Amino acid sequence: MLGGEGESSSFSSAKEAADERRKSPAVDGGDPAAQSRYTEHGMGPDRYYIPPAVSKQSPESANPCAFLPYTPGGTVYTPPSAGRYPSSLHLGSVLPPAGFSPSAAGRSHFTSAYQLGQSPGCIYPPYTGSAPPLSNVTVPAAGPGMRAQVYLCNRPLWLKFHRHQTEMIITKQGRRMFPFLSFNIAGLSLTAHYNVFVEVVLADPNHWRFQGGKWVTCGKADNSSQGNKVYIHPESPNTGAHWMRQEISFSKLKLTNNKGTSHNTSQMIVLQSLHKYQPRLHIVEVTEDGVEDINSDVKTQSFTFPETQFIAVTAYQNTDITQLKIDHNPFAKGFRDNYDSMYTAPESDRLTPSPTDSPRAHQIVPGARYAMQPLFQDQFVNNPPQNRFYNSERAVPQTTSLLSPQTEDGVSQRWFVTSMQQGGNSSSTSNKLDLTPYEGDYSGSLLPYGIKSLSMQTSHALSYYPDSPFTTMSTGWGSRAAYQRKVTPSLPWSPRPSPTAGFPEDSDKVKPQIEEEVNGTGGLHSSWTETQAPALSLEKANSYSTACKRRRLSLHGPSAEDSPADIKCEDLASATTNSSSYSKETPSSKGMAAYYSFYTNP
DNA sequence: ACGCTCGCATCAGGTGGGAAACGG
DNA sequence: CCGTTTCCCACCTGATGCGAGCGT
Numbered sequence: 001m002l003g004g005e006g007e008s009s010s011f012s013s014a015k016e017a018a019d020e021r022r023k024s025p026a027v028d029g030g031d032p033a034a035q036s037r038y039t040e041h042g043m044g045p046d047r048y049y050i051p052p053a054v055s056k057q058s059p060e061s062a063n064p065c066a067f068l069p070y071t072p073g074g075t076v077y078t079p080p081s082a083g084r085y086p087s088s089l090h091l092g093s094v095l096p097p098a099g100f101s102p103s104a105a106g107r108s109h110f111t112s113a114y115q116l117g118q119s120p121g122c123i124y125p126p127y128t129g130s131a132p133p134l135s136n137v138t139v140p141a142a143g144p145g146m147r148a149q150v151y152l153c154n155r156p157l158w159l160k161f162h163r164h165q166t167e168m169i170i171t172k173q174g175r176r177m178f179p180f181l182s183f184n185i186a187g188l189s190l191t192a193h194y195n196v197f198v199e200v201v202l203a204d205p206n207h208w209r210f211q212g213g214k215w216v217t218c219g220k221a222d223n224s225s226q227g228n229k230v231y232i233h234p235e236s237p238n239t240g241a242h243w244m245r246q247e248i249s250f251s252k253l254k255l256t257n258n259k260g261t262s263h264n265t266s267q268m269i270v271l272q273s274l275h276k277y278q279p280r281l282h283i284v285e286v287t288e289d290g291v292e293d294i295n296s297d298v299k300t301q302s303f304t305f306p307e308t309q310f311i312a313v314t315a316y317q318n319t320d321i322t323q324l325k326i327d328h329n330p331f332a333k334g335f336r337d338n339y340d341s342m343y344t345a346p347e348s349d350r351l352t353p354s355p356t357d358s359p360r361a362h363q364i365v366p367g368a369r370y371a372m373q374p375l376f377q378d379q380f381v382n383n384p385p386q387n388r389f390y391n392s393e394r395a396v397p398q399t400t401s402l403l404s405p406q407t408e409d410g411v412s413q414r415w416f417v418t419s420m421q422q423g424g425n426s427s428s429t430s431n432k433l434d435l436t437p438y439e440g441d442y443s444g445s446l447l448p449y450g451i452k453s454l455s456m457q458t459s460h461a462l463s464y465y466p467d468s469p470f471t472t473m474s475t476g477w478g479s480r481a482a483y484q485r486k487v488t489p490s491l492p493w494s495p496r497p498s499p500t501a502g503f504p505e506d507s508d509k510v511k512p513q514i515e516e517e518v519n520g521t522g523g524l525h526s527s528w529t530e531t532q533a534p535a536l537s538l539e540k541a542n543s544y545s546t547a548c549k550r551r552r553l554s555l556h557g558p559s560a561e562d563s564p565a566d567i568k569c570e571d572l573a574s575a576t577t578n579s580s581s582y583s584k585e586t587p588s589s590k591g592m593a594a595y596y597s598f599y600t601n602p
Numbered sequence: 603a604c605g606c607t608c609g610c611a612t613c614a615g616g617t618g619g620g621a622a623a624c625g626g
Numbered sequence: 627c628c629g630t631t632t633c634c635c636a637c638c639t640g641a642t643g644c645g646a647g648c649g650t
Contacts, residue, residue: 169618172632176616209629257631273630314631315618322618332617334637 148283150303151184153247157328158307164320165215166310168277174254174268178329181250181279181308188240188283195236195284195292196243198250200229200269203278203309210317218274227259227270237290243283255312271312280304 152158157179158166169175181198188194202221209218231253235242256268271277281303286292292299316322326335 178617315620326618329617331615331638333639335618 148185148187148301148303150281150283151186152305152308153182153184153249154179155305155307158305160328161321161324162307162309164318164324166308167313167316167318167321168255168271168310169316170255170257170271170273170312170314172256172258174256174258176251176254177310178325180253181281183248183281183303184246185240185243185248185283188244189285190239190241190244192240193237193286193288193290194240194243195232195282195286195290196238196248197230197232197236197282197284198253198269199231199280199282200255200271200277201280203276206276208274208276208311213318215311215317221275222272227256228266229269231267231269237286237288257312257314273312273314276309276311278304278306279308279310 161179168177185196202223205221205223206217207219207221208215210216211218231250233248233250234252235248252267254268255271257271257273258268259270282300283303284292284300316325326332
């Protein structure tokens with residue numbers, strides 16, 4: 001995939017562009033000036049985000065799949081002294097001087113009030129149904145001033161954590177988020193340049209404490225926090241085509257409690273333990289040099305996904321969260337206690353974690369991880385494409401209908417936030433994401449949920465990696481091949497050229513891409529399944545059993561009903577009989593067919 | 603001889619657990 | 627004293643380097 005000649009040429013040009021970009025203060029994380037643009041400067045940390053209250057279903061909600069019933073309304077809790085808009089964003093000259101009032105300054109703030117429905121076949125009642133595939137979604141024609149739509153790619157996984165109140169470890173040296181933020185963006189101008197970054201703001205004005213098995217408020221939050229609150233995506237600035245081409249992952253974003261950290265500030269966001277935070281995605285239109293384009297009507301758009309709220313901790317408090325982390329985070333595989341049981345399927349059916357397994361399988365769904373890891377690793381519930389993690393947080397161009405998981409049945413769960421003005425805030429201060437819509441289906445069909453998620457990730461997730469399984473499967477999973485194909489380590493700012501599409505000139509391919517994603521099938525799929533079944537080595541399994549002895553039990557004994565993590569592979573298999581694909585005897589050759597069955601058989 | 607593929611060893615970095623240290 | 631933070635540990639994965647084997 002990356003080996004193409006055309007590709008290399010595009011890469012070189014991209015590299016040059018990257019070099020140019022590095023000069024841009026806006027993107028060079030190492031440049032203080034650049035940093036200052038987006039880092040918190042005097043803008044108090046005292047900005048709070050109050051989750052949107054449950055809203056009445058919007059008209060769109062009529063079509064559960066099309067848009068989530070959740071409300072718009074994410075509001076930003078603004079202490080008297082705080083500015084209304086993301087304070088941490090000190091954009092200086094780049095941003096309109098007068099406040100960041102969405103309407104006034106051309107900055108829009110969106111919450112996940114709208115989520116792109118997945119499409120028919122969605123297993124979650126609230127979402128399923130007539131959800132239109134992406135193609136049917138009203139996506140404004142790309143162009144300057146257009147409002148973007150953002151999908152939280154791994155929303156299902158986030159929801160799993162959210163149900164237990166997500167916790168994120170913060171350490172002095174910085175700890176990556178898990179789940180991490182991963183988005184798909186649509187509606188940007190193909191040729192315009194944008195900076196994409198995440199800001200983490202206080203979600204509420206309280207200090208939290210884990211007591212009696214649950215989180216309770218304990219005094220007021222310390223608003224004196226200081227330090228960087230923004231993480232600029234390494235590939236910023238880049239064209240809209242580039243951002244829309246594949247998922248945008250923030251897997252390398254690190255959280256720290258070390259205010260004095262002087263290194264890697266561009267990769268670290270400073271938080272305070274026991275405080276609740278709300279990540280927000282910002283998309284700022286800039287000039288090619290990374291300077292905000294003052295001629296643009298819509299300069300900045302912000303998106304908030306309530307389910308990504310989390311409480312920063314230095315040590316996990318809720319064992320349910322710990323278990324979820326262990327179950328889904330490949331790097332924590334050593335702590336899994338049920339590793340053996342996970343691989344009860346015939347050797348031939350065991351999908352080896354490696355090379356696709358974990359890291360690539362980051363954020364996998366519990367059940368999925370055991371069986372279709374490689375396939376599902378990504379977004380669905382979770383898994384981000386591998387290269388996003390290790391090569392550059394960014395995906396590979398979605399060439400062959402890999403763009404989106406929302407294929408066919410549109411099962412792909414992309415939660416989409418569209419232009420929703422910041423207004424309409426609910427007075428509710430509840431920090432809980434309103435899961436009403438989900439709870440029903442979520443708890444009731446949790447299993448399916450995960451499964452579906454898994455299936456979804458496939459195409460998309462894989463697309464992230466230059467050495468995506470899809471790209472290499474045809475020739476086998478040789479780890480070697482995968483490695484060799486990995487994107488050459490490039491400068492952080494290097495725009496990642498799309499192997500198949502030149503950058504950014506090929507932006508016109510984005511559209512077709514979307515269409516592909518909607519139609520979603522790729523010949524690659526079959527080959528993928530055929531080659532992605534490397535068996536888990538017994539040796540590995542054995543070594544793992546040792547680790548399993550260290551098993552840790554949840555003090556609260558998460559009930560099976562509400563602890564997704566407890567769902568075992570076998571459970572999934574049985575529970576998803578409909579989705580025959582999950583059968584232990586599922587030959588890898590059935591792969592894709594089975595794979596899709598997940599979607600088609602809610 | 604040269605280039606390529608493959609396997610292995612090594613290293614870096616990520617993970618949660620647990621004990622020790624810290625601080626109110 | 628108790629809650630929180632820090633540090634170290636074992637484990638895991640991916641990346642990288644090296645040498646062996648093979649074909650041209």
